[in-house]
Amino acid sequence: EEHNQNIEKDKTDTVKEHTKKTFKHAKFTKKASVSNFSHSLLSVTLKGHSGKVLGLDVSINGKYMASSSDDRSVRLWSVKDFGAGNKCVRVNVEFDHARFARFSPDSRAFIAGLAVENTVRVFKLGKNNDGVTTCIPIEGDFVKYNHGGSFVMTAYKNTTIMVRNLKGDILHTINTNQGNNNYAAVSPCGRFVASCGWTPDVKVWAVNFTRSGEYKDVTRAFELKGHTTTVWSFDFNNDSTRQDGVNKILFFRMVTVSKDGSWRFYDTGVEYEKGQEPYLLHTGEFHISDCSIDKDFCIVALSPDARVVAVACMNNIIVFSTASGLMEVEFKEVHTEIITALIFDIAGRYILSSGDKHVRVFHNVLGYKETIRELEEKIRPIPSASSVRERYQKQVDEAKKSLNAILK
């Protein structure tokens, strides 16, 4: 209960008018202040942090979004209540700040990568007496609860990635041999770790556990190739089953973004144990002039259903269809500074970004449109008066209803 002082339910003070800042970055000095940013597809701006938001993540159960900031707090937002008064739970990060927060696969805890101490702190989600979700830091140990087959990945700017158990002990050290690490991530299914760096590829490893949950080994799985230079970032879909309204389809997809000015969309659901390589499904281009070559970074995000890819360059976001490769919409000057994080929520309804004190939440309109288009294509050859057709039609109607509500 002593932890409770760390937690304060926060109905978030109205944020004071943004004062204009001078930016270190030359390209930014001519950009407008964010306070007048508006867009018809902007659902809500989440206000509450008093410092720059550095990272965003959503829990796989779809309920929570975590934003970490250099104001020494992580805030937990209810995805369902976006827009309902900016309600969030504030979690203090004592004596430090979290560069990022990542939920555990069971959505019951999150880890925070601490900037100053360069360590990982674990926070467990709980409920207080009013049934409100709170977070309790687990003192001392890395993670106290024990799950077989669980691990934590820590990646460093040099070519090192460490796979650790939940106590923080190193199980395996990977040398990525990619010159440096630009980005690394664990797949949502928790079976793979991947990294990209100075080289034009993404490397993926399988982390193996025995049936009883004992750590076994880390083995090379596959690589994503085809870019001509440095890969900045990549993303996975929610790698599980896609519910298309009638059938469940197992599918694995990844997307990459590179300094060569393109993103590449791959089918990674291959039998790599038999030497099969992932294959390219689509690729698209963005204007590198919108990006800062000297800053050297763009972020890519793939919607959980893999229908939509979003690329953040500088303070702009470009949204593409993975089916056609075509650009759908561009959000310009979304933040006053370079975008630090870009994600979709698990249901694929929103695109979220951070870059200054605020979190922008956009409607993923393309996601609805692509769902409708795909379902209508499926329906066409199905005889009328069939129950399958009816079920697809119901999905189409629901998606159209949601889309119309947004566009109104």
Ligand SMILES: *[C@@H]1O[C@H](CO)[C@@H](O)[C@H](O)[C@H]1NC(C)=O
């Ligand atoms: C990379 O950095 C980590 C963390 O500082 C360190 O433990 C590791 O030894 C470094 N690896 C190399 C190859 O220098």
Ligand SMILES: *[C@@H]1O[C@H](CO)[C@@H](O)[C@H](O)[C@H]1NC(C)=O
């Ligand atoms: C995301 O994947 C997890 C497991 O990998 C699954 O339990 C969950 O239902 C998926 N969510 C969606 C929206 O597809």
Ligand SMILES: *[C@@H]1O[C@H](CO)[C@@H](O)[C@H](O)[C@H]1NC(C)=O
């Ligand atoms: C490691 O795990 C992967 C993915 O689960 C599996 O395909 C592979 O066969 C495993 N390798 C070993 C040596 O167990």
